[in-house]
Amino acid sequence: MCLADPDVRIGFALSDIDGAKKEILEKATKDALEKANILCNAANVKLGQLLSIDYSWDEISFEAHDKFRMSDLSIGGEEASFDFEPDDIKASDTVEFTWEIK
Numbered sequence: 673m674c675l676a677d678p679d680v681r682i683g684f685a686l687s688d689i690d691g692a693k694k695e696i697l698e699k700a701t702k703d704a705l706e707k708a709n710i711l712c713n714a715a716n717v718k719l720g721q722l723l724s725i726d727y728s729w730d731e732i733s734f735e736a737h738d739k740f741r742m743s744d745l746s747i748g749g750e751e752a753s754f755d756f757e758p759d760d761i762k763a764s765d766t767v768e769f770t771w772e773i774k
Contacts, residue, residue, distance in 0.1 A: 720772025
């Protein structure tokens, strides 16, 4: 038992950050192409060649922290045990594609 009430901070991070970044970019590219085709079909025009890709290459953060107070970890003066499990990681990025319309 301790009169102090220390904070415990636990951080979770991805083990393969480069792989996650690549996956985000790949999914963004496929999503953009699919939506461009949908818009062109609805407008009764054809999607032409890709003219440009604008991407900033900013750093994406994948880290989250959870904060626990030691008093939250005890029940009736006895230490409680529990499992730490991170929330699903959410990440986003922005890329702009410009296509020719035929």
